[in-house]
Amino acid sequence: MSSAAALTWFARHEVRLAWREWLAIIAGSRGKRKRAVIALIVFAAIMHLPAYAVIGRFADLQAPLGKPELIVITATIFLAWALMLSQAIESVTRVFYARADLDLLMSSPVNLANVFSVRIVAIALSVIGMALLLSTPFVDVLVLGGGARWLSAFGIVVAIGLSAAAVAIAITVLLFRLIGPSRTRLVAQIVAAVIGAGFVIALQVAAILSYGTLSRFAVLTSDAASAYAPDLDSPLWWPARAAIGEGMVLSWLMAGGLLLLGAVMAVFSPRFADTVVRVAATTQSVPRGARATAFRGGSRQHALRAKEFLLLRRDPWLLSQSLMQLLYLVPPALLLWRSFSESSAAIVLITPVIVMAAGQLAGGLAWLTISGEDAADLVATAPLPPSRVIRAKIEVVLASIGAIFAPLIAALAFASMTQAIVTALGIIVATVSAAAIQLWFRVQAKRSQFRRRQTSSRLATFAEAFCSIGWAATAALAVTIPIAAVISGVMTAAILAATWKISPRRD
Amino acid sequence: MVRNEQLDRPEIMNADVSALEVRGLTKRFDRPAVDALDLTIRTGEFYALLGPNGAGKTTTLRMVAGLLKPDAGSISILGIDALADPVAAKQIMAWVSDEPMIYDKLTPLEYLEFVAGLWGIDPAVSAPSAHQLLLSLGLEPHLHERCEGFSKGMRQKVALAGALVHDPRLIILDEPLTGLDALSARHVKGLLQERVRSGCTVIITTHILEVAERMADRIGVIAAGRLVAEGTLTELRQQTGRGDTTLEDMFIALVDAEAAAA
Numbered sequence: 001m002s003s004a005a006a007l008t009w010f011a012r013h014e015v016r017l018a019w020r021e022w023l024a025i026i027a028g029s030r031g032k033r034k035r036a037v038i039a040l041i042v043f044a045a046i047m048h049l050p051a052y053a054v055i056g057r058f059a060d061l062q063a064p065l066g067k068p069e070l071i072v073i074t075a076t077i078f079l080a081w082a083l084m085l086s087q088a089i090e091s092v093t094r095v096f097y098a099r100a101d102l103d104l105l106m107s108s109p110v111n112l113a114n115v116f117s118v119r120i121v122a123i124a125l126s127v128i129g130m131a132l133l134l135s136t137p138f139v140d141v142l143v144l145g146g147g148a149r150w151l152s153a154f155g156i157v158v159a160i161g162l163s164a165a166a167v168a169i170a171i172t173v174l175l176f177r178l179i180g181p182s183r184t185r186l187v188a189q190i191v192a193a194v195i196g197a198g199f200v201i202a203l204q205v206a207a208i209l210s211y212g213t214l215s216r217f218a219v220l221t222s223d224a225a226s227a228y229a230p231d232l233d234s235p236l237w238w239p240a241r242a243a244i245g246e247g248m249v250l251s252w253l254m255a256g257g258l259l260l261l262g263a264v265m266a267v268f269s270p271r272f273a274d275t276v277v278r279v280a281a282t283t284q285s286v287p288r289g290a291r292a293t294a295f296r297g298g299s300r301q302h303a304l305r306a307k308e309f310l311l312l313r314r315d316p317w318l319l320s321q322s323l324m325q326l327l328y329l330v331p332p333a334l335l336l337w338r339s340f341s342e343s344s345a346a347i348v349l350i351t352p353v354i355v356m357a358a359g360q361l362a363g364g365l366a367w368l369t370i371s372g373e374d375a376a377d378l379v380a381t382a383p384l385p386p387s388r389v390i391r392a393k394i395e396v397v398l399a400s401i402g403a404i405f406a407p408l409i410a411a412l413a414f415a416s417m418t419q420a421i422v423t424a425l426g427i428i429v430a431t432v433s434a435a436a437i438q439l440w441f442r443v444q445a446k447r448s449q450f451r452r453r454q455t456s457s458r459l460a461t462f463a464e465a466f467c468s469i470g471w472a473a474t475a476a477l478a479v480t481i482p483i484a485a486v487i488s489g490v491m492t493a494a495i496l497a498a499t500w501k502i503s504p505r506r507d
Numbered sequence: 508m509v510r511n512e513q514l515d516r517p518e519i520m521n522a523d524v525s526a527l528e529v530r531g532l533t534k535r536f537d538r539p540a541v542d543a544l545d546l547t548i549r550t551g552e553f554y555a556l557l558g559p560n561g562a563g564k565t566t567t568l569r570m571v572a573g574l575l576k577p578d579a580g581s582i583s584i585l586g587i588d589a590l591a592d593p594v595a596a597k598q599i600m601a602w603v604s605d606e607p608m609i610y611d612k613l614t615p616l617e618y619l620e621f622v623a624g625l626w627g628i629d630p631a632v633s634a635p636s637a638h639q640l641l642l643s644l645g646l647e648p649h650l651h652e653r654c655e656g657f658s659k660g661m662r663q664k665v666a667l668a669g670a671l672v673h674d675p676r677l678i679i680l681d682e683p684l685t686g687l688d689a690l691s692a693r694h695v696k697g698l699l700q701e702r703v704r705s706g707c708t709v710i711i712t713t714h715i716l717e718v719a720e721r722m723a724d725r726i727g728v729i730a731a732g733r734l735v736a737e738g739t740l741t742e743l744r745q746q747t748g749r750g751d752t753t754l755e756d757m758f759i760a761l762v763d764a765e766a767a768a769a
Contacts (some may be wrong), residue, residue, distance in 0.1 A: 303620075381597055
């Protein structure tokens with residue numbers, strides 16, 4: 001086989017793998033794929049409504065744009081780029097650590113630089129593909145409202161996808177060189193989480209500090225932002241200008257993206273193999289500092305709880321996810337802090353944000369403790385009833401959520417005791433709901449499958465999300481319109497009851 | 508039956524009681540996996556359960572360990588009805604699967620501490636026992652390393668140490684020597700024989716017939732969910748009418764005969 005034919009063959013293999021991975025994430029088992037694809041199309045159609053609400057008013061924008069419009073569009077594109085970068089870093093880390101075929105590839109008589117070049121392109125394509133999918137409803141709305149010139153927004157998605165993949169590879173390989181392979185996985189996951197959430201949060205923090213509101217548009221459309229922004233002919237505005245239909249600028253950006261990715265491939269592809277070998281070497285045995293070797297006493301449930309807490313502490317994926325959840329709590333916490341000195345109705349917004357974050361975090365924790373049991377046989381053959389095992393695991397979820405959110409509730413109590421009580425109740429109910437759903441839909445799995453926990457049951461995933469949103473809304477309404485909270489609470493409880501009714505474990 | 512206060516475990520009063528007594532044990536999946544199986548294993552015996560792939564060995568032992576519910580039949584472990592009182596039965600039993608399931612993020616010592624805690628063993632007893640076990644399995648240099656980088660053999664040894672740390676009376680091992688190097692396999696065999704000498708009962712499944720031939724007091728051959736032959740090596744030779752043949756030849760003859768009869 002010639003070198004070009006081998007490359008094409010391997011590219012086809014990569015595309016097939018990526019397609020099947022994507023299908024598995026979207027649809028789970030093979031039998032459900034057709035239904036999942038239909039559901040996805042329906043979902044995409046429905047997404048046009050919120051897309052219209054968010055972006056419809058920008059459809060009439062015409063060149064030349066003023067600074068406020070350029071700032072808003074550029075910030076939106078930058079946000080999309082940050083999210084793509086986050087996804088790309090995650091993909092690169094997975095290629096280094098998780099692909100089961102690395103041994104096969106490394107031991108085969110192929111040119112590894114070529115193989116990894118194809119893999120870099122595959123990462124870029126998967127990032128771009130996902131971004132195109134998510135951006136389609138928004139671009140559709142702009143095209144329908146403002147004409148075909150907005151189709152160039154798809155080109156922008158491709159261009160920033162190429163550059164995001166290139167930067168992600170550079171960041172990850174540099175992390176390897178700076179902090180070594182063993183720490184890179186954790187740091188890369190945290191960096192990905194921070195990059196994904198950081199930009200939005202930074203805008204919100206700036207908005208709160210300057211204007212006392214959670215709206216990020218307050219900063220972007222302010223006079224101060226316009227004053228500090230560069231002139232209209234600055235290259236900084238090229239992505240925004242390309243998005244509204246300037247074909248030449250779009251061509252430059254796409255060429256730049258391709259050039260960047262090509263440069264990264266040329267520089268890093270030959271080194272990918274070394275990096276993978278170094279990862280394999282460090283996963284052999286990492287000596288840890290010896291601690292006291294005396295065993296601690298306690299009940300059997302205590303042994304289970306201690307093990308769960310230890311494993312949660314040592315779970316890098318959970319740490320990065322928790323960090324992201326906590327980052328999202330920074331703006332409301334800041335709002336809370338500002339509200340001590342000046343009375344503000346905005347403080348009510350804190351309650352749903354906290355309840356929602358608690359529900360989401362509890363869902364992840366509950367999956368890890370209840371379903372993600374690596375030694376299922378051991379626990380099942382231990383001399384204690386299954387009900388006590390489950391109880392100990394749920395206690396771990398409740399205690400973890402309590403430890404994370406107690407300081408916020410305590411701070412809230414200084415501002416408003418009633419709101420603090422309502423928020424605490426909301427956290428408890430959202431946590432118990434999330435744990436109950438995980439319990440009803442539990443499927444034994446390895447903790448390393450955490451990324452794919454959503455695919456084991458779509459129903460559980462949606463129920464968990466709807467309940468989190470429902471309890472968050474109920475808590476917010478309880479502070480503002482108590483009678484509406486009753487209705488919202490009953491509706492959320494009904495969702496939970498319906499979930500239980502159709503769950504496989506209700507018997 | 509009384510309970511040992513310190514270890515919170517049932518103390519078996521009658522030394523003559525069978526370590527395992529299975530009657531009419533049945534389990535169906537798409538087809539019968541275990542078919543009205545009767546099996547009696549005496550206390551202090553080293554018993555090897557052999558059979559071709561899919562014969563029902565692992566299903567049988569998983570039901571005994573409480574990991575699968577039988578469709579019919581009874582299981583008695585040292586006089587305890589394992590279906591009526593699974594917690595009491597589990598207290599005196601250990602199960603090691605062929606695929607060692609341990610926690611990647613724990614060190615061997617932390618894993619053994621957890622297992623001892625699950626079985627309610629006094630730390631003053633379990634800590635030195637854990638050290639001794641890991642030492643005898645050659646894991647001393649790795650006591651404080653997380654298991655994530657361990658080879659399959661090392662993981663198997665950690666899982667075995669976990670099974671022994673609570674000093675069980677009945678140890679069930681599914682393919683315990685798979686993936687072990689010669690030295691490790693000798694360590695494991697030595698440990699198991701030592702346990703048998705101290706009165707513990709060991710049941711293993713294995714495809715390495717030489718292990719069964721050299722170590723087992725009695726051998727059971729299972730095919731299509733039924734016990735087709737059982738006894739010491741000499742008794743098996745008599746049953747098959749093959750004077751001085753090897754276990755491998757007898758095993759193949761028995762399995763072939765069963766397949767032909769089916």
